[in-house]
Amino acid sequence: xxxxxxxxxxxxxxxxxxxxxxxxxxxxxxxxxxxxxxxxxxxxxxxxxxxxxxxxxxxxxxxxxxxxxxxxxxxxxxxxxxxxxxxxxxxxxxxxxxxxxxxxxxxxxxxxxxxxxxxxxxxxxxxxxx
Amino acid sequence: xxxxxxxxxxxxxxxxxxxxxxxxxxxxxxxxxxxxxxxxxxxxxxxxxxxxxxxxxxxxxxxxxxxxxxxxxxxxxxxxxxxxxxxxxxxxxxxxxxxxxxxxxxxxxxxxxxxxxxxxxxxxxxxxxxxxxxxxxxxxxxxxxxxxxxxxxxxxxxxxxxxxxxxxxxxxxxxxxxxxxxxxxxxxxxxxxxxxxxxxxxxxxxxxxxxxxxxxxxxxxxxxxxxxxxxxxxxxxxxxxxxxxxxxxxxxxxxxxxxxxxxxxxxxxxxxxxxxxxxxxxxxxxxxxxxxxxxxxxxxxxxxxxxxxxxxxxxxxxxxxxxxxxxxxxxxxxxxxxxxxxxxxxxxxxxxxxxxxxxxxxxx
Numbered sequence: 001x002x003x004x005x006x007x008x009x010x011x012x013x014x015x016x017x018x019x020x021x022x023x024x025x026x027x028x029x030x031x032x033x034x035x036x037x038x039x040x041x042x043x044x045x046x047x048x049x050x051x052x053x054x055x056x057x058x059x060x061x062x063x064x065x066x067x068x069x070x071x072x073x074x075x076x077x078x079x080x081x082x083x084x085x086x087x088x089x090x091x092x093x094x095x096x097x098x099x100x101x102x103x104x105x106x107x108x109x110x111x112x113x114x115x116x117x118x119x120x121x122x123x124x125x126x127x128x129x130x
Numbered sequence: 131x132x133x134x135x136x137x138x139x140x141x142x143x144x145x146x147x148x149x150x151x152x153x154x155x156x157x158x159x160x161x162x163x164x165x166x167x168x169x170x171x172x173x174x175x176x177x178x179x180x181x182x183x184x185x186x187x188x189x190x191x192x193x194x195x196x197x198x199x200x201x202x203x204x205x206x207x208x209x210x211x212x213x214x215x216x217x218x219x220x221x222x223x224x225x226x227x228x229x230x231x232x233x234x235x236x237x238x239x240x241x242x243x244x245x246x247x248x249x250x251x252x253x254x255x256x257x258x259x260x261x262x263x264x265x266x267x268x269x270x271x272x273x274x275x276x277x278x279x280x281x282x283x284x285x286x287x288x289x290x291x292x293x294x295x296x297x298x299x300x301x302x303x304x305x306x307x308x309x310x311x312x313x314x315x316x317x318x319x320x321x322x323x324x325x326x327x328x329x330x331x332x333x334x335x336x337x338x339x340x341x342x343x344x345x346x347x348x349x350x351x352x353x354x355x356x357x358x359x360x361x362x363x364x365x366x367x368x369x370x371x372x373x374x375x376x377x378x379x380x381x382x383x384x385x386x387x388x389x390x391x392x393x394x395x396x397x398x399x400x401x402x403x404x405x406x407x408x409x410x411x412x413x414x415x416x417x418x419x420x421x422x423x424x425x426x427x428x429x430x431x432x433x434x435x436x437x438x439x440x441x442x443x444x445x446x447x448x449x450x451x452x453x454x455x456x457x458x459x460x461x462x463x464x465x466x467x468x469x470x471x472x473x474x475x476x477x478x479x480x481x482x483x484x485x486x487x488x489x490x491x492x493x494x
Contacts, residue, residue, distance in 0.1 A: 064167065
């Protein structure tokens with residue numbers, strides 16, 4: 001059973017969102033996603049200052065198994081990326097909700113937050129996947 | 131669906147060890163036991179053990195066994211003394227690879243070990259060319275383990291018992307039979323070690339004993355990256371019925387002498403050799419970070435700076451040892467050695483360096 005923290009928001013493509021409360025969010029991939037991917041060996045992150053719309057490709061995560069696109073759950077401007085993943089991509093496996101974070105956004109439209117899944121809603125998505 | 135999959139005698143042991151079990155050509159096999167990367171490093175650094183019981187073991191006997199195999203295989207089995215084995219292929223009449231295999235010469239008759247994925251076609255081909263004085267017997271009741279790594283032999287010493295010193299003294303591709311254990315100095319990792327065919331009932335105890343000796347369980351995932359680093363082909367990816375051994379870096383397995391050995395596919399191979407082999411297999415290393423994947427297009431840079439497709443990656447992976455993307459590709463033979471090559475990846479041309487596999491120094 002994968003770990004789905006109750007204080008985060010989710011989208012069905014297996015990214016999580018942490019609402020930081022200052023108009024910014026942190027984005028990563030879920031425990032369920034990292035488990036399905038297997039060992040992560042390479043992560044391609046978005047550029048700082050890039051403006052993304054919800055649903056845009058924001059990067060790529062390559063595991064021993066496959067390459068998967070990372071989508072941004074929300075619209076906004078990239079204000080930080082987790083560059084430690086360049087040399088330690090395994091953090092995505094070992095700590096998907098902590099050191100394995102991907103990027104931070106300054107939100108363009110906080111209203112989009114209402115469209116995200118809560119932990120229960122995301123758990124249903126994972127169950128349907130299984 | 132999964133109820134139709136065959137399970138090896140070790141399936142329960144894999145599950146107990148936390149394996150992620152996946153369908154693999156009709157078998158339910160361990161992909162990894164938590165981390166494919168750690169299993170890979172365990173084999174390179176110390177030793178690992180693989181359940182390869184899905185491989186197909188076929189015994190060939192009868193008065194015409196040798197003549198029969200001389201007609202079917204690319205390698206010359208007449209030069210093998212009892213206790214010796216060699217790698218080669220079954221070819222169709224057009225020279226395409228039906229399967230790659232190892233042929234072992236026993237005191238009486240031969241043993242072939244072929245791929246699980248190609249079992250049905252191989253057995254049909256063997257049967258179709260069988261003569262009355264040849265007996266073919268699949269040994270589906272046997273299990274098979276691969277014990278690989280620099281410390282594989284040392285850690286297996288107690289389990290090997292009296293056979294240990296003799297096995298350690300054997301060169302690559304030699305084998306011995308110790309009671310009902312058939313133990314060969316072969317493998318699919320580029321490491322020292324051995325593969326053992328044994329009765330299913332003994333496999334569970336062998337597995338437990340070898341794990342207790344400090345060998346790491348390793349799954350199909352690590353098996354694939356280990357073989358790729360060692361520059362070894364995977365049937366169905368790096369060659370198949372449409373590809374000749376000369377196009378798959380398997381020319382060395384073809385014994386052209388004696389000239390009158392009319393093995394199946396020989397005429398087609400000879401014709402291809404005379405006309406010029408149209409494609410060749412090369413190793414590629416990705417410059418910079420990233421992963422190579424089977425199926426990516428390989429392109430050559432023209433004088434005008436335009437990239438033209440010249441081939442395809444047949445295998446690709448992230449090399450855990452080199453920490454870079456590596457792969458095998460089949461490219462047009464006309465591509466000069468010094469050509470600038472790239473793979474097309476997510477809309478970008480990423481430079482690759484052509485090299486001659488293995489990607490790592492072989493230690494077996």
